[in-house]
Amino acid sequence: MAEQDWKTNKRVFAAVSLPTLFWVIVFFLVPMAIVWLYSFGENKGLTEIEFSGTLENYKRATEWLYVTIFGKSFAVAALVTLICLIIGFPVAMAITFASEKWRPWLLLGIMLPFWTNLLIRTYALMMLLGTQGFANKGLGALWEGTSWIKTLVGLQPLPTWEPVQLLFNNFAVVFGLVYVHLPFMVLPLYAALDRLDRSLIEASLDLGAGHFRTIMRIVVPLAAPGIIAGVMITLIPALGAYLTPDLMGGTDSQMIANVIERQFKKANDWPFGAALSFLLIYAMFALIAIQSMRKKVPEIR
Amino acid sequence: MALFSRTPRAPLEYSRTLWMRLWVGAVMVFLYAPLVVLIIFSFNDSKRNVVWRGFTTKYYEKAMGNDQLVEALLNSLTIAALATVASLVIGTFAAVMLWRFRFPLKGAIDGTISLPIIVPEICLGVAFLMFFAAVDWPTDLIWPFNLGAITIAHITFCFPFVTMVVRSRLATFNREQEEAAKDLGASEGQVFRDVLIPHIKPALVAGALLSFTLSLDDFVITYFTSGPDTITFPVKVYSMVRFSVTPEVNAASTLLIILTVALTFVALKLQGVKAIAETH
Numbered sequence: 211m212a213e214q215d216w217k218t219n220k221r222v223f224a225a226v227s228l229p230t231l232f233w234v235i236v237f238f239l240v241p242m243a244i245v246w247l248y249s250f251g252e253n254k255g256l257t258e259i260e261f262s263g264t265l266e267n268y269k270r271a272t273e274w275l276y277v278t279i280f281g282k283s284f285a286v287a288a289l290v291t292l293i294c295l296i297i298g299f300p301v302a303m304a305i306t307f308a309s310e311k312w313r314p315w316l317l318l319g320i321m322l323p324f325w326t327n328l329l330i331r332t333y334a335l336m337m338l339l340g341t342q343g344f345a346n347k348g349l350g351a352l353w354e355g356t357s358w359i360k361t362l363v364g365l366q367p368l369p370t371w372e373p374v375q376l377l378f379n380n381f382a383v384v385f386g387l388v389y390v391h392l393p394f395m396v397l398p399l400y401a402a403l404d405r406l407d408r409s410l411i412e413a414s415l416d417l418g419a420g421h422f423r424t425i426m427r428i429v430v431p432l433a434a435p436g437i438i439a440g441v442m443i444t445l446i447p448a449l450g451a452y453l454t455p456d457l458m459g460g461t462d463s464q465m466i467a468n469v470i471e472r473q474f475k476k477a478n479d480w481p482f483g484a485a486l487s488f489l490l491i492y493a494m495f496a497l498i499a500i501q502s503m504r505k506k507v508p509e510i511r
Numbered sequence: 512m513a514l515f516s517r518t519p520r521a522p523l524e525y526s527r528t529l530w531m532r533l534w535v536g537a538v539m540v541f542l543y544a545p546l547v548v549l550i551i552f553s554f555n556d557s558k559r560n561v562v563w564r565g566f567t568t569k570y571y572e573k574a575m576g577n578d579q580l581v582e583a584l585l586n587s588l589t590i591a592a593l594a595t596v597a598s599l600v601i602g603t604f605a606a607v608m609l610w611r612f613r614f615p616l617k618g619a620i621d622g623t624i625s626l627p628i629i630v631p632e633i634c635l636g637v638a639f640l641m642f643f644a645a646v647d648w649p650t651d652l653i654w655p656f657n658l659g660a661i662t663i664a665h666i667t668f669c670f671p672f673v674t675m676v677v678r679s680r681l682a683t684f685n686r687e688q689e690e691a692a693k694d695l696g697a698s699e700g701q702v703f704r705d706v707l708i709p710h711i712k713p714a715l716v717a718g719a720l721l722s723f724t725l726s727l728d729d730f731v732i733t734y735f736t737s738g739p740d741t742i743t744f745p746v747k748v749y750s751m752v753r754f755s756v757t758p759e760v761n762a763a764s765t766l767l768i769i770l771t772v773a774l775t776f777v778a779l780k781l782q783g784v785k786a787i788a789e790t791h
Contacts, residue, residue, distance in 0.1 A: 216614035222699050223612050230605040234623055237667050241642035245634070248641060297538060304535045316535070318775075323542045325724050326771050329745045330764040333752050334545035337552065337761075344548060392542065450631025452731050457752065467633040467731075474637060474735070484641070487634040494629060 248484035259481060267485035276469070276486070280493075283465040286380075287448035290387040294395040294444050295437070297388070302399035303429075306406075317400070324393035332457055335386055339376040339458075346373045382458040383465075387448050394447065395440045402436015403429070442501055446494055466490050546768065553761035570762040580763055583747035590658050590743060591726040594665035598722040599715060601666065602673025607707070609674070610681045625675070627668045636735035639664045643736060650738045657741050664736045665726045672725065673718035680714035720778045724771065 216223040249268070251261040270276070305316045323331065339345050350371045357368040376382060406429065414424040430437070452467035459465075466486065473483025556567035574580055605624055609617070627635065643660050652659070684707070692702045708715075730745040737746055744767065751760050 213613040214611055216612045219612075219699075223608070223614070226604045226608040226611075227614075229601055230608060230624070231620070233601050233666070233670070234620075237642075237663055238627055239623070241635075241638035242630075244641045244645055245638045300531060300534045301538050304531045318779075319539055320542070322772065322775060323546070325728075325775060326546065327728050327745060327764070327767055329728075329730050329748050329752070330549070330767060331545065333748070333760065333764060334549040336752070338545045338548055389541070389545070392538070446629065446631070450633055452633050453749075467631065470633050470637060474640060480641065483637060487637050490631055491634055494631065498629065 245484045245487055248481050249488050251481045251484075253479060253481060267482045268489070270482060271485055271489055279464060279469055280466060280489070283449055284493075286384060286387070286465065287445050287451075290384055290391060290448045291395075291441055291444045293384070293388050294392050295441065298392055298395040298399055298440070299437075301396050302403050303425075305396075305400050306403040317397075320393050320396050324397075328390060328453060331390060332386060332453055335389055336377060336458060339382060339385070342373075343376070345376055349374065377458060378460040380459070380463045382460075383455045383463045386454040386458045387451055390451075390454060391444045391448055395444045398436050398440040398443055399433070402433040402439070405436075406432055438501060442497065446497065449493065450490060549761055550765045550768065553758055553765045555758055555761075558757070570758040571766075574759050574762040574766070577759070577763075579742065580744075580747055580751075580759075583742045583744045584763075584767075586658060586741060587727055587744035589655050590662050590665060591723045593655075593658070593662045594669050594726040595719050595722040597662070597666045598669035598673050599719055602670040602718060602722075603677050603711070603715070605670065605674040606677035606681060606711075607703075610678055625671050628671050628675075632668075632729075632731040635664070635668060636732040639667075639732065640735040650740075657738070660736050660738075661733055661741060661743065664732050665729060668729070668732065669722040669725050672721045673715075676714045676718045676721065677711050680711045684710050716778065716781055720774065723774065727767075727771075 216227075247261055248259065250263050250265070251259045252264050252266060254260045301320070305313055305320070308316055337343055350373065353368060353371040361367045376385075410428055410432065411424055414428045415421070419427065449465075450467050451465060452471060455463050455465045455468055456471075459468075467490075470483050470486045470490070473479045473486065477483075552563075553570060554566050554568065555563055556569070557564035609621055609624075614620075639660070648660050650657070688706055688710075689702055692706045697705065728745070730749060733743050733746055734749070737743060744763075748760060748763060751757070751763075
């Protein structure tokens with residue numbers, strides 16, 4: 211698999227590289243550079259922006275209000291990732307050890323929602339979680355049932371059921387993000403578990419370790435790269451999520467993306483929005499750097 | 512547990528344990544119940560979504576009669592088709608470049624190509640908003656040229672996925688085939704067309720499907736690049752959802768879900784379940 215030096219066949223290299231390079235530079239790097247430049251500018255009048263090299267926008271981003279929003283976004287994304295990992299790991303295990311006949315269909319079952327429009331999925335969840343939705347009706351029926359059983363055994367019945375607010379709060383945001391991001395977690399986990407050498411698990415079981423111990427001591431360490439990949443693939447989009455907090459959140463469930471959007475639509479403060487965008491991008495880079503650092507550790511040992 | 516299994520369970524058959532089955536079943540219900548409810552209630556004969564009032568298809572007629580919605584759907588499909596074709600070309604070229612050649616700054620270029628996958632959607636959307644404002648992109652073009660800005664934005668985040676799947680497929684290519692073709696007098700173009708393309712065809716199908724769905728699915732980036740005359744389907748549904756929750760939205764959503772499922776099954780027919788699963 212020797213790679214060819216580009217100089218040995220310049221004509222072909224130019225043919226395959228020029229379209230790519232043109233596109234990446236003009237329609238990706240230039241737009242990103244514009245955002246970066248704007249983040250050092252300031253508003254002069256309604257549409258005029260001066261590139262003064264000011265750090266004022268970044269300074270404003272360290273105000274308590276924005277720091278808490280960044281912190282909260284991280285907390286929400288981390289919580290969502292953790293829940294996805296807890297829900298997704300057994301599913302990935304089940305798919306890995308399913309029979310040949312079932313495995314592709316289980317995978318398809320996980321992937322089909324992933325291909326379905328995000329907005330439609332969010333909307334479907336909103337319908338279900340509304341005060342008149344099925345989730346509330348189900349909880350109400352459960353409540354009535356408990357109340358009825360209590361009267362049967364001679365206890366005081368519960369007070370009448372009041373619909374709970376499941377939508378437009380932080381709970382809804384976390385729930386919605388888990389719903390949307392679960393396939394992102396399951397697929398890389400499955401890919402990692404599928405590569406696992408099964409004889410190691412069998413050896414562990416033969417030597418007397420229980421299933422739980424085998425999973426914690428053998429499967430998890432061996433599948434660690436896949437677990438980390440799944441965590442990153444879930445954490446990064448969850449951190450930059452816009453649609454779910456916007457549609458399902460309340461006034462106190464704003465995430466970074468919503469604040470950025472506001473700078474460009476309602477607040478019309480492009481330089482500040484640009485600075486926030488780049489802070490979000492830097493946060494992603496930091497996460498990826500941490501991940502690649504962790505990957506190198508076992509190689510050194 | 513033993514009551515349910517006829518043959519004794521082997522130690523590694525985790526998927527045959529009862530709690531595993533319950534867990535997977537619960538997750539599937541979690542993933543599909545909202546969509547099933549959405550589809551069922553698109554046939555509900557009631558203005559509000561909550562109570563079942565009998566079967567009707569009138570909201571489908573209403574959705575199909577909604578000119579803005581139909582136009583938005585047409586726009587979305589046009590953009591997705593254009594973005595898919597362009598992403599396939601650019602993505603394949605990029606994959607071939609990275610696979611075949613050694614050149615200065617390769618690592619940096621490789622990283623930059625996959626960057627649009629990592630950069631948060633909102634940042635990419637903002638970047639395109641500023642870019643098209645800075646270059647004074649014309650907004651009064653006739654259809655389909657007015658979709659240019661959105662299509663460009665979509666190509667930027669779609670083609671890295673094509674590069675990714677094509678590249679992993681190229682890794683299994685036997686270079687000797689290429690040399691044999693060249694020895695037999697094939698030109699570079701012929702080798703590309705008759706040897707390389709047939710080999711990477713499964714990756715091209717997967718990449719096309721991925722691009723098409725990603726483009727059709729995108730809301731955030733489109734939201735920042737669309738003008739008043741260039742509404743796409745997700746942007747239109749978004750404004751409808753914000754305004755009110757009606758069965759018409761359900762009907763329109765159901766149509767798009769059917770389209771997605773149909774596309775998936777076309778891909779299945781072409782490649783089989785396993786191949787599709789493996790490309791992900």
